Amino acid sequence: MPHDHDHSHSLLPPDPALRVRALETILTEKGLIDPAALDEIIDTYQSRIGPQIGAEVVARMWADDAFRQEMLTDPMPRLQDMEMYGRQGEHMVFVENTDAVHNVVVCTLCSCYPWPLLGIPPGWYKSDAYRARVVREPRAVLADFGIVVPEDKKVRVWDSTAEIRYLVVPQRPEGTDGMNIEGLAELVSRDSMIGTGLAKAPTA
Incomplete structure (x- = not known):
């Protein structure tokens, strides 16, 4: 690694x-x-294990506050029940974006990544440039991905390790009231669960 x-x-x-x-x-x-x-x-x-698995979990967190609290507190028992765990995802931590904080994930030592929930990591996630820059200048890196974080909003960088892997829960977009979990999951991208993207807005 x-x-x-x-x-x-x-x-x-x-x-x-x-x-x-x-x-x-x-x-x-x-x-x-x-x-x-x-x-x-x-x-x-x-195809079978990929970002759509993590997207389903995020969608359920948006739709079910009890489930959301469970996943933010200790997700592993429920992930095991749902068979959404395994090698490279033995110990997951979910971190939630809010109006006050934007989270982004990196692995500064190699490329630790939650494969069972997000599938194969993108090439840029493993690059030396991303791994070094996102720690030093996270706002600039996020801007490169098209995310401009307001100055009054904190950016928190989480460093994945062989023991712990992180998944970002993006903020739920406006205009999604009444949408089912399947529809909500379609708004959740891989990048939004790394923190280098945002959830997509619903189509009219």
């Missing part, structure tokens, strides 16, 4: 995506990985 020798690296193309593909090809040819199994793992985290 956060190598063979340098001469091995020199055989790989410079683009990260091409490097990954080249490594996959080499490992497959050596019989060290099964491409079908790899595809299954990727599909699981992209």
Whole structure:
């Protein structure tokens, strides 16, 4: 988280995506990985385990205050009951955006991320630039994502670790009264649960 020798690296193309593909090809040819199994793992985290799982939890928190309080206090028992936990999500903490505080999550050491609830982390989350800058100048980084946080609103940065992973509960958009959980979940994006985005406004 956060190598063979340098001469091995020199055989790989410079683009990260091409490097990954080249490594996959080499490992497959050596019989060290099964491409079908790899595809299954990727599909699981992209399609069946992904941001939509976390979005459903956030939507339920918006709609049910008792559930919201439970998740903000100690989410793990309920997440286990709902089978929304597992490797990379053994100990979750939910932090809530309010009129006074905007939360954003980073992993400064490597790329710790709540896979069971958010799926595969985006490339920028693992980048050195994001990991370093969001701690030093969170408002500037948020502005790069299109979020301008008022000066009178606090920005709180949460550093995920191997032991604890954080999920941001974005503020519920106006005009969503009466919407069901399925409709509310569609307003919750992956970035809004990292803190680098906001919940989407409902369409007319």
